[in-house]
Structure formats: C-alpha cells, structure tokens
Amino acid sequence: MTAPILLDRPSPPAIPPAETTAKVRETLALEHFLFLPGSAMRTLLASAGSLDDFTSFQASWDRLEIDTHMADRGRYRRRRHAVFEATANGHFQPLPARAHYQSRDYNPVNGGIARWFSPVETEVVQSDTLGTILRWCCRAFLPDVPGDGRWDVEVHQFRIEARAGHVGHPTPEGVHRDGVDHVLVLMIRRVNIASGTTSIRSDDDRLLDSFTLTDPFDAALLDDRKVYHGVTPVEPLDAAQPAFRDVLVVTFRARSPA
16 A cells, blocks of 8 residues: 655544544544545544445546536536435435535635525445444544434535646635534545645644545545645646546534524
8 A cells, every 4th residue: 555645743643443433433532633544544444334336436426517616617527416314323214315415604705695506316326335434433533412313414525636837626615614513534446647636724723634535445534623625736747647636525513403
C-alpha cells in the first residue's frame, strides 16, 4: 500500500487492523478526527458485513452526473445523492429522494438553495458494500450523538475531475463544516492526479493535521461539531490522460427531539 502523504506534523497514530470500532470511537472523542489507512479501514468495515461487490460499487462512479449547482460554473464535479434514516439500534433504511440543503453559514459558495442531485442508483443503494459501510458508521457514530434515537444520513458520491489548465476543487467552499454531527470521507479511487490534501482545523483556525487520501478505503472520520476540514485542488499528472478523484461522503445528523 502506498503510504498517505503527511504534512505539517505527524497524524495521530493510525488504528492498527487488530483494533476495534470501540477504539475508533474513543479516538474520535479525544481528537475529534481520525485518519485510517485503507488496510485498517477495510478490516474494520469487514467486521460489519461483506465487501465482496466493491468492484461493481467502485465502477458506479463512472456513471455519476454533472453537478449543475456550482456557483463558479465549473463542470469538474460529478455526483449522486441518497438519504437514509438510521435508528438507535443501528438499523438503517433508504428514504425518498429529497434536496440537499446547506445554509450559507456552512457553504457560502453553493449553499442557501435546495440542491437536487441525481439519485444514487438502486443497485448501489442495495449493494453489500454500501450496506456494510452504513452499518459500520452506525456502530462508530450513533452512540455519541444526542437526539430522539433517529438520525438523518446523507450519502454523496463525488467525482472531481481535472484536465490541462483546469484544476478540480473537491471543496470549492474552502475549509468548512458540513453542518452535521459526523462525517466519513472514504477514498474510492484516485487516478492520475496530484494534490487533494485534506486539512483539519480547529475553531480558532489552528492547523491540526494534513494528510492525503491515496488508496481505496483510506478514510477520514470527523466530528463536524468540533473541527473544520478542506481539500486542496487537484490537477492531472499527465494532461493527456483522464484525471479524477472519487470519494464517498457519508454524513450523520441527529434529529432534534420532538
């Protein structure tokens, strides 16, 4: 496995494969963020279910559609979106499609409007891999989230493309919060790109860490209530070849008590 690129200071120790989801939860509670290399993350996910259809799951990123809500009029981002409900016992179920909304407090570039995206394909929603990811996220995140026992979960498939003379912006809004409780960013595939470095910052804008997700299953886990995050633009290594960064983003937000 190619080692992730670390900048500024060493990351908190990565969780070895032998460690448990409980250890992940403990580290998140203390540090408010965590980088997991793909080998460790894959082992943790496998404790929650099957990843046997990951190849077809990964291939679904080739069928994402252009994000038409980019305030910078960029055509470099493709995405699909799905919504789920999770419950206190760790179960989850898909909900009817709805718009994605962020206030301008969280997303000053593309926020403030209801954004409708193409839905995640049915076979992806029903895939073993996505089910395993969501099941593990329930175990990792839900015990620490207040609320009435039900959580809104949003799943985003992103592809950021780059070409000669045109960088792609994974986070055009810059360093930000998503306005949720917890976030998983999971690397799906990275092809022919440079940069794409994730930075983690505190409330007072101190840089806490920087790292680059490079391999499938490399992951960043964030307590969105405590830290900010952003990703630097990507550019092609070989301008004559396709260049893109595919990630899955899963967010959990506790519902307010009735």
